Structure formats: structure tokens, C-alpha cells
Amino acid sequence: MSVALDAYDQRILALLQEDAGLSTGEIAERVGLSQSPCWRRIQRLKEEGVIRKQVTLLDRKRIGLHTQVFAQIKLNAHGRSNLTEFAEAMREFPEVLECHVLMGAVDFMLRIVTRDIEAYERFFFEKLSLVPGIQEVNSIVALSEIKSTTSLPLA
Missing domain, CATH: 3.30.70.920 (Lrp/AsnC effector binding domain/regulation of amino acid metabolism (RAM) domain)
Known part of the structure; x- marks a missing residue:
């Protein structure tokens, strides 16, 4: 089942896909929201399963997996x-x-x-x-x- 995403949700998700380490404040500033509504949106996206998890991506070759x-x-x-x-x-x-x-x-x-x-x-x-x-x-x-x-x- 897909979830309806507005323009703010899409911008938040685009930023998180590129750098999940951004703070809520940084995300809020970049998408044009205050911190609290931005945090609530991120929490809702997590609860709805849109954001499954946040991970660190490794460079496989740098760790010897060639x-x-x-x-x-x-x-x-x-x-x-x-x-x-x-x-x-x-x-x-x-x-x-x-x-x-x-x-x-x-x-x-x-x-x-x-x-x-x-x-x-x-x-x-x-x-x-x-x-x-x-x-x-x-x-x-x-x-x-x-x-x-x-x-x-x-x-």
C-alpha cells in the first residue's frame, strides 16, 4: 500500500536518501519548515514504514570486497x-x-x-x-x- 506524499515529504525523503546523518534542524531549514513540524513528518514517515531504517553505506572495495x-x-x-x-x-x-x-x-x-x-x-x-x-x-x-x-x- 502506498502512502500519499506531499512536496515537503518528498523533499525530506530526498535529503535523507542522500545523507541520513542530517539533523532535523538542517532538514527543516533546507525544506522550509520549522523544526517541530519537520520532526513530526519524519516520525510519521517512520511510523508509516516509508523510512524503513537509516544505515551507513560502505565502499565494498575499500574494505576488500572486490x-x-x-x-x-x-x-x-x-x-x-x-x-x-x-x-x-x-x-x-x-x-x-x-x-x-x-x-x-x-x-x-x-x-x-x-x-x-x-x-x-x-x-x-x-x-x-x-x-x-x-x-x-x-x-x-x-x-x-x-x-x-x-x-x-x-x-
Whole structure:
């Protein structure tokens, strides 16, 4: 269910997407509100689930995670009946940053990050390939990153 957002809400969200560390006073000043109404809007956006959480984004390469792999997963016929079991297994792997259910020729798309290709190979053979129900894994290694953002396009 979507939430109705006015121009102030959208400006507040745009600022928070770029820098969640801004104080309520800084946000209020930039959007043209006083601090109290701005704080109430932020609290409402949190209560309504528009703002899920505020986090610090890390540069994966600076902390030694140089390899990014996109894995397309096809489950066998029996595996399809256990989509929930597969999803739970993916939630347990810290290397899997994203897991999406797809329509089409494959069932899932994973975004996996590891230190290097050897670490991905270990992850593949020691963890991913042991998950029950997997028929096929197509691993696609990303050579470079052109665009990566967490900012959603606001109207």
C-alpha cells in the first residue's frame, strides 16, 4: 500500500536518501519548515514504514570486497515447491546482498559480494551449491560498476 506524499515529504525523503546523518534542524531549514513540524513528518514517515531504517553505506572495495557476482538460479520442479526454504537459506548467507524472485526462465537473481573470485568459488561449492532444490546456477561476474545507488526516484 502506498502512502500519499506531499512536496515537503518528498523533499525530506530526498535529503535523507542522500545523507541520513542530517539533523532535523538542517532538514527543516533546507525544506522550509520549522523544526517541530519537520520532526513530526519524519516520525510519521517512520511510523508509516516509508523510512524503513537509516544505515551507513560502505565502499565494498575499500574494505576488500572486490568481486561482485550476479547469480541466476533455476530450481528443479521439486525445488519450486520449497521457494520459502530457498529464500530462508539465502537470508543466512552474508555474501548474498540481494535475492529477488523472478518471472521467466530463472527463478531467482542473487547479488553476491566476495573478496575475490576464489572466495566466490568457495562460497559456490561450500554453500550455494549445497542448497536443496537448485537445478542450475548461472554466475555472471561484474567487471566494473557504472551506477549504484540506494536513492529511489521521487516524483
